[in-house]
Amino acid sequence: MKVKICPRCGSSDIKWIIPQNWSMWSCNNCSFTGPVVEVDKQTQEEIQEYWSKNKKKILAKTKENTEEDDLSDEELDEMLDKLFDEK
Numbered sequence: 001m002k003v004k005i006c007p008r009c010g011s012s013d014i015k016w017i018i019p020q021n022w023s024m025w026s027c028n029n030c031s032f033t034g035p036v037v038e039v040d041k042q043t044q045e046e047i048q049e050y051w052s053k054n055k056k057k058i059l060a061k062t063k064e065n066t067e068e069d070d071l072s073d074e075e076l077d078e079m080l081d082k083l084f085d086e087k
């Protein structure tokens with residue numbers, strides 16, 4: 001069975017934000033917005049594992065692409081650190 005997940009962190013906690021635009025989703029876990037991917041459970045777990053190990057690198061990369069969002073990315077990074085420390 002396939003599940004729709006966030007391509008960045010592998011979370012299935014995603015929300016369809018614009019009914020007129022099927023490809024715009026929002027992830028409640030990492031604040032990703034954009035198209036989601038449909039994968040099987042095993043791939044989802046792999047993405048989640050990759051994300052938890054590399055989230056800083058991934059977010060740093062995102063930062064390069066969206067330099068205007070410097071502050072919010074740092075805030076997001078901090079937020080994620082707290083989130084993952086609790087787990």
Ligand SMILES: [Zn+2]
Binds near residue numbers: 007008011028029031
């Ligand atoms: Zn996500």
